[in-house]
C-alpha cells in the first residue's frame with residue numbers, strides 16, 4: 001500500500017483495508033495531525049491543570065470570560081440536517097457486521113455507530129468497523145451467523161441515519177504514525193469515515209454526522225470545529241456539511257454547554273446527556289475532596305438525584321434556547337430471557353424515557369433493538385406529529401453552579417455489596433475489553449467503557465477517602481479490595497487464571513495511588 005510522505009502504518013494490513021486506508025483518507029490524516037495535533041496535546045495538558053486545581057481546593061463555575069456568548073440572544077445553531085430532524089429514538093452500538101445490520105434495521109431513527117464507549121480500539125475494529133460502515137452505505141453488507149441465520153439490510157427508507165462516534169481526544173492511535181508520532185484516535189476515526197463512507201452519505205442526500213465524546217471545554221469543541229473546516233476545505237465540501245452532536249458527559253463541560261454549541265454552531269446538531277461518563281467525571285474531578293463529593297453505591301445514583309437533575313434540566317434549556325436538539329441518555333437496562341428481570345427492565349426504561357420526554361428532550365438512546373419501540377412510543381406520546389419539541393424553551397429552568405455541584409445531597413450509602421459489584425463488574429468488563437469486546441451484558445445491565453469507569457473510580461475514591469462500609473463496618477483498604485477481587489473471580493465461570501490480566505489492570509486503575517485518567521489508556525497499552 002502506498003502511503004503519503006511522513007505517514008507509516010504499523011498495524012497489519014488485512015483484506016480490503018485499502019478501501020478504507022485510501023490515499024485521500026491518509027492524506028487527510030497527515031494534514032489533521034500536522035495542523036491540529038499539537039493543539040490537541042496542549043488541551044490535554046490544560047485538562048491536567050484543571051484537575052490539579054480541583055485537587056487543590058478549586059471549583060467549577062460558569063466562565064466569566066465567555067459571559068458575552070451566554071448573554072447574546074442573537075445566535076442559533078444551524079437548522080437540523082436531513083435525517084436528523086426527528087430523533088425520537090436512537091440506538092447505539094459497536095460496528096461489527098451483525099450489530100451494524102441489526103442496528104440499521106432496528107426501527108430507530110438514528111444509529112450511533114460506536115468507535116468509543118461500546119468499542120475497543122484494536123486495529124482490526126478500527127479499520128474493520130469503517131469497512132462495515134462503507135459496505136452498509138453501499139448496501140453490500142451481509143452476514144451469516146454460525147447457525148446459518150442470515151442478515152440483510154431493509155430498504156434504505158427504513159434504515160436509521162448513521163451517526164459515527166469517534167474516540168475521545170485522550171486516545172492515541174498507535175498503528176498510524178505521522179512524522180514518527182502516534183496520531184489521535186479521534187482524528188483517525190473522523191478522517192477514515194469522512195473520506196470514505198461519509199462522502200457516500202452526501203451522495204445519498206444525508207451528511208457525514210458525528211457524535212463527539214468526552215470533551216472537557218469549549219476550546220476542545222473549537223478544535224473539532226477547526227478539524228471540520230480543514231477537512232471540508234480539503235475535500236471540497238461546503239462549510240456546514242458535517243454535523244455533530246456533542247455529548248455533555250464531563251463535569252467541566254456542563255459549565256460550558258452554551259459555549260460548546262457556539263463554537264460548533266454551523267456544524268452543530270445539538271447536545272446529548274451522556275449520563276454514565278458524566279457520573280464518572282463527577283467522581284474523577286473531586287475524587288480527593290472527601291465527603292462533599294463522595295458518591296454512594298453506583299446503583300443508587302439515579303437520574304433524579306439533585307445534581308443529575310440539574311444537569312439534564314440545564315441541557316434541555318440550553319439546547320432549545322439555541323434551536324438545537326437535546327437528546328437523552330442511556331438507560332442501562334437491557335431485555336433478559338428471565339421474565340421477572342425483563343419486566344423490571346422495561347418498567348425502568350419506560351420511567352426513564354417518560355421523564356426525559358416530559359422534561360423536553362427531543363429523543364433518547366437505547367442500547368438494544370428490543371427497547372426501540374418502547375422509546376419511540378413514549379416520545380411519540382409527548383411529541384405527537386411533531387418531529388421534535390425544540391420550541392419547548394423551558395424558560396422555567398434556572399440552574400445554578402451550586403445545584404450542578406450539589407453531590408452531597410445524593411441519598412444512599414457505600415456498602416460492601418456495592419464494592420463487590422464494582423470490583424466484579426470492573427474485572428469482567430476489562431476481561432471482555434482486552435479480548436476485543438467493548439460492550440457486554442453483566443448482571444442484566446449493559447456495561448461499557450463509561451460504566452466501567454464509574455466502577456473503578458468509586459473503588460479508588462472510597463479507598464483514598466478511608467470510607468467505612470455501611471453494612472459490614474469494614475474500612476475500604478487495598479487488602480480488602482484484593483481479597484474481594486479474588487473472591488469475586490472465584491464465583492465467575494472458567495479458570496481464575498483467565499482473569500489474571502483483567503485483575504491486574506483493574507487493580508492498576510482502581511487502587512494505585514496515581515489515578516489513571518482513563519482506564520482505557522493502560523488497557524490500550526496492553527493491546528497489540
Ligand SMILES: CC(=O)SCCNC(=O)CCNC(=O)[C@H](O)C(C)(C)COP(=O)(O)OP(=O)(O)OC[C@H]1O[C@@H](n2cnc3c(N)ncnc32)[C@H](O)[C@@H]1OP(=O)(O)O
Nearest residue numbers: 092093099102103117118276330367368439440446448450
Ligand atoms: C454509556 C454509553 O456510551 S451507552 C452507548 C454505548 N454502549 C452501547 O452502545 C451498548 C450497546 N448494546 C450492546 O452492545 C448489546 O446490547 C449488549 C452487548 C449490551 C448485549 O448484547 P447481546 O448479549 O447480544 O444481547 P441479546 O442476546 O439480547 O441480543 C439480541 C439480538 O439483538 C442484537 N443487539 C443487541 N444490542 C444491539 C445493539 N445495540 N445494536 C444492534 N443489535 C443489537 C444482538 O446482536 C442479537 O441479535 P441476533 O438475535 O440477531 O443474534
Ligand SMILES: O=CC(=O)O
Nearest residue numbers: 274275276277450
Ligand atoms: O456516552 C454516554 C455515556 O453515558 O457515557
Ligand SMILES: [Mg+2]
Nearest residue numbers: 117274277450
Ligand atoms: Mg460516554
